[in-house]
Amino acid sequence: MSDARPASPHIREVGDAALLVELEAVIDEAVNARAIAIADAVRAAAIEGVRDVVPTFRSVAVYFDPLNTEVEVLKGALATLCAASPGTVSGSLVEVPVSYGGDAGVDLAAVAAWSGLTADEVIERHLAPTYRVFMLGFLPGFAYMGVVDPAIAAPRRVTPRMRVPAGSVGIAGRQTGIYPRESPGGWQLIGRSSMQMFDVRRHPASLLAPGDRVKFVREESKRDAAGPIAEADGGVRRNVEDVGTATITVVDAGLLTTIQDLGRWGQQSTGVSVSGAMDPVAHRTANALVGNAPADATIEATLSGPTLRCEVPTTIAIAGADLGAEIDGAQLPPGRSREVAAGAVLRFGQRRAGARVYIACEGGFDVAPVLGSRATHLPSALGGLQGRPLRAGDHLKTGPGRRGQHRGRTGAGQGQDRGRPRGGARLRILPGPQNDFFTPDALDLLQRGRYVITPHANRMGYRLSGPALPSASHEMISDATFAGAVQVPPSGEPILLMADRQTVGGYPQIAIVISADLPHAGQLAPGDWVEFEICTRRDALAALVAQEGMLA
Secondary structure (H helix, E strand, O other), X not given: OEOOOOOOOEEEEEOOOEEEEEOOOEOOHHHHHHHHHHHXXXXXXXXXXXXXXXXXXXXXXXXXXXOOOOHHHHHHHHHHHHHHOOOOOOOOEEEEEEEEOOOOOOOHHHHHHHHOOOHHHHHHHHHOOOEEEEEEOOOOOOEEEEOOOHHHOOOOOOOOEEEEOXXXXXXXXXXXXXXXXXXXXXXXXXXXXXXXXXXXXXXXXEOOOOOOEEEEEEOOOOOOOOOOOOOOOOOOOOOHHHHOOOOEEEEEOOOEEEEEOOOOOOOHHHOOOOOOOOOHHHHHHHHHHOOOOOOOOEEEEEOXXXXXXXXXXXXXXXXXXXXXXXEOOEEOOOOEEEEEOOOOXXXXXOOOEEEEEEEEEOOOEOOOXXXXXXXXXXXXXXXXXXXEOOOOOOEEOEOOOOOOOOOOOOHHHHHHHHOOOOOEEEEEEEEOOOHHHXXXXXXHHHHHOEXXXXXXXXXXXXXXXXXXXXXXXXXXXXXXXXOOEEEOOOOOOOEEEXXXXXXXXXOOEEEEEOHHHHHHHOOOOOOOEEEEEEOOHHHHHHHHHHHHHHHO
16 A cells, blocks of 8 residues: 655644654654654654654654644654654554454355355455554554454445444454444444453553454354443443542533543553543643643533532532523623522523533542543543543532632633633644645635534534535545544545544545634534634744733
């Protein structure tokens, strides 16, 4: 496989908060080994400002804090590490038992028909190789493995399934993989394994890592092949009785209400999304208003707010969208905090502007951290409260507060309120990592067009309706994805990737929304319009510095 990209290594800027070290554009064990070795070297160097390091088939994505990193210095450090990298990596050999066919492998007969082989011959050809783990992505612990015997390399299903059971073993062309949890998916399912591929109670949580080798072995009847395997408890379950007296009771959960913080950095190499607040400025503002640290957990509510009852005296603040909040009948505008007595009820009414409101309570919401964060990632059921949205009857406890430190109303709150989108937003962009996959006029067409967010929009991304973007005829190897990326599928209609995006993807990314404008994107809803405007790295950094000054 190739995508006609020039030989590497080449260090490419990706937006204002990432670099991409690109090697040869092939799926090859030696190239992949070098990518993994470079990633290991970058982690070992512990470069200040680096947030995450993610090796892929043939690249290394390096995510950094643009406010605390000189990009040219980081480029120089990466170039030195690339030159010194030995290009080798020694992974573990892992045996994975598989029950083939029947209810465990519902597509085995279809793969056999496609290949012109018998089902037993397909199984033997799948068992024969020792597979390499090239990278992890799609879901936490999902390993992209190869190389599958070309005789059985059936393509993905035309229509993906809405539900693939945990442990399912699939084929997609020359790749094979194991679904770590129940999820949608389009791979051809030929069997199922009883092994737990990802478990947050285990260290490391992922059974497989890039560079490992996997040998499948036949397992006939160690369990009911059609039955589900136990899934890891991504929410680290505990009841209010385990943590003491509740501070907040959820009376009504609203449309979509979750616990969020500033995200789960450092885990993307195992397929774990960063997640976190869709509007981190509003999240930090709400926390500042009650004297919390920026990373303390808040409640994020989308479009229709929850009804919350305070069980003890506390201080509450909201920021972000104006969803008509009031406490015991008295209005609470965004960017304000209020001390409340036990029994006070926070309600939301009509949506006036924005899409997501952040509710902070003095002390921050005390749910169990998962992989270093309290953020809820719904697609993988990680973090927050049992990895799910809040629902009526939930009880939330807060941590120790900092009485007297809240500010009532901050400059950050005022500025953030004035910038709340009303009906749409113009988002500044930088060229994306696959900009050269598109025709020369595609980026200009993106800037000249107006797009509308379709109903197919969630925390993973927004599908946009508008001018289709023409792409060149390159075949893309799956690569790292980035928050704010404008990703373009074959239809030409863009997808704006957001906080819960998958860590890797197979669609080219023509542009990246700058960090300072991602909070505005997080306040958009279906039906809102989006326009894009290209800017410079200098513009992007200046906007971020100004935004940070408002929050200080």
